[in-house]
Amino acid sequence: MKTKISALLIGFLFFISCSEDFITRDFDKSRYVPSTFYDSKDHAVQALNAAYSTLNGWANGYTWSVGIMHFVLGDDLYETGYAAGFTPWGPISNFDLQANQSAIGDVWNSYYQNILICNNALEEMPAAQKIANDPTFTDDVLNLMMGQAYFLRAFHYYNLAQYFGDDKIVIRRTKPKTESDFYLPPSPADSVVAFIESDLKKAQTLLTAGLNVTPGYEKGRATRGAATALLGKxxxxRERYTEAAAEFRKLLPGVGDASYGTYSLVDNFRDNFNRTTENNSESIFEVQFNNMNSQGAWSNNDVNWVFQNFTLNRTSWSIMWWNFAVPNFKLNDFESWTEDISGTPTTVYDYRVYDTFWGVPNGANFTDQNGVTKDWQAQGWANETVIGQQGVYGIRKYALDRAADAPSGLDPLWSDNNIRLIRLGDIMLLYAECMAKLNPSNVTPSDPNSAVYWVDLIRNRANLPRNDQSHLYSARSGVPGQLPTATALMAAKGWTLMQLIEHERYAEGYCEGWRKEDLKRWKKDASYVQYKSKWTGYQSLTLPVPLTETDRNPKFQ
Known part of the structure; x- marks a missing residue:
């Protein structure tokens, strides 16, 4: 680790600046000498923006390994035949997790590189303020910047702990300055959790002027609401439901605290995944991607390759990689009903199905690069095979409906669509889960202190007709969906509150990266996940510490 960190300190860390606009600003700056560079407010801003630039970076962001792991580690996606050459992601999707797999090492190293950049910002920004003697570089300005850096560092540690376990994390509070700083043992699990908690509470305190509705506050920057949501998570x-509920509630419409931000569900569910509706009222934290150049490159950090792995198949879009897909049986857990349409009894699904998947019956059309529109059958999903069974679905979330809608100047493999990491729909259902644990007897639909109140809000939104392709059943003007209320569904199915919430999180958050945390939190056993050969229960969601780390750090036991 010493060599890697040293290289970062002198070669990578000190020149990047970033934005929804701030991600790309000053990106052409040359390299600087860290010991003398940070002497102004602008330089402090560049230190902070460097911490954002890693989120959408190729080397250590959601453009590649970190992004793929976010989506693949769960039971949403299954490897296609094309994944055989995509080493080691096929095995990882089946929970065949090995300490010597390069992707696992990449994820570990990426988060620690990002933490190093955050630590640099946390050290250099206050120092720059003192040196600058700039009347515009006030304590309020510095506090807002420090709050963002604390959030970002906590975000990286949070993910490390979720992937590798609280007891496997080495806490690095500062940049390494001596030989011994490079070789630290893992910290006790409770210390790791306390450290993340402390950073998030600092972020909450410092980001009082950094809300999603603060005039002039740049979209894509960490907000007080994002720190609050992550603290609740x-x-x-860790089953601290009372504390989690208190944090989540601050963000909820109607009962929340406006000093933490103002959030609301968007009416059109698909607006959470379109490139034209990013950073909307439901978004709490998302990775910003931009189309800033004429063609992507393996090392750029403005667009990403992630979605090509699980959106469209090669019949739909011939240059797709398409390494993961959804077997047909996964549709069985979505609700449906029968309607008389043009005199024919027709199965209509939960409207979220048409937003989420390609290839479902009477689903969305795709228009290819030649201008040919292919319906759900012509796209070829029924001819593909996953887990030895013919007939699969793709993920429409985050996908383009037309090849012509690809970013200007880029081939269709690239995407500038933001990845929504935390949104209000997620937080509302997590709050409902807290209520189910803390007050399971309260099933009053009109009471915000009951779980069903929040589940009903999510289901009511799911029933709204969409602004979408006009042939879709979900886009019929004035024809809402027929999902029953939460209490009616529980009665019909004989479900508990937790079964209701598990179902709703599945339907609402399919292929958004929620499952790796949900299945672990719910402690699902070996029988829960089907057709993933190495799944043995929720323990399968914990990655092994990379062999490269245990080999080079003598204090890692």
Whole structure:
């Protein structure tokens, strides 16, 4: 690790600046000498923006390994035949997790590189303020910047702990300055959780002027609401339901605290995944991607390759990689009903199905690069095979409906669509889960202190007709979906509150990266996940510490 960190310190860390606009600003700056560079407010901003630039970077962001792991580690996606050459992601998708797999090492190293950049910002920004003697570089300005850096560092540690376990994390509070700093043992699990908690509470305190509705606050920057949501997630994933509920509630419409931000569900569910509706009222934290150049490159950090792996198949879009897909049986867990359409009894699915998947019956059309529109059958999904069974679906979330809608100047493999990491729909259902644990007897639909109140809000939105392709059943003007209320569904199915919430999180968040945390938190056993050969229960969601790390760090036991 010493060599890698040293190289970063002198060669990578000190020149990047970033934005929804701030991600790309000043990107052509040359390299600087760290010991003398940070002497102004602008330089402090560049240190902070460098911490954002890693989120959409190729080497250590959601453009590649970190992004693929986010989507693949769960039971949403299954490897296609094309994944055989995509080493080691096919095995990883089947939970065949090995300490010597390069992708696992990449994820570990990426988060620690990102933490190093955050630590640099946290050290250099206050120092720059002192040196600058700039009346515009006030304590309020510095506090806002420090709050963002604390959030970003906590975000990286949070993900490390979720992937590798609380007891496997080496806490690095500062940049390494001596030989011994390179070789630290893992910290006790409770210390790791406390460290993340502390950073997020600092972010909450410092980001009082950094809300999603603060005038002039740049979209894509960490907000007080994002710190609050992540703190709630830290708590709920460790069964600290009372504390989690208190944090989540601050963000909820109607009962929340406006000093943490103002959030609301968007009416059109698909707006959470379109490139034209990013950073909307439901978004709490998302990775910003931009089309800033004429063609992507393996090392650029403005567009990403992630979605090509699981959106369209090669019949739909011949240059797709398409390494993962959805077997047909996964549709069985979505609700449906029968309608008389043009005199024919017709199965209509939960409207979210048409937003989420390609290839479902009477689903969305795709228009290819030649201008040919292919319906759900012509796209070829029924001819593809996954888990030895013919007939699969793709993920429409995050996909383009037309090849011509690809970013200007880029081939269709590239995407500038933001990845939504935290949104209000997720937080509402997590709050409902807390209520189910804390007050399971309260099933009053009109009471915000009941789980069903929040589940009903999610289901009511799911029933709204869409602004979407006009042939879709979900896009019929004035024809809402027929999902029953939460209490009616529980009665019909004989479900508990937790079964209701598990179902709703499946339907609402399919292929958004929620499952790796959900299945672990719910402690699902060996029988829960089907057709993934190495799944033995929720323990399968914990990655092994990379062999390269245990080999080179003598204090890692």
């Amino acid at each position: 830290l708590y709920i994933n």
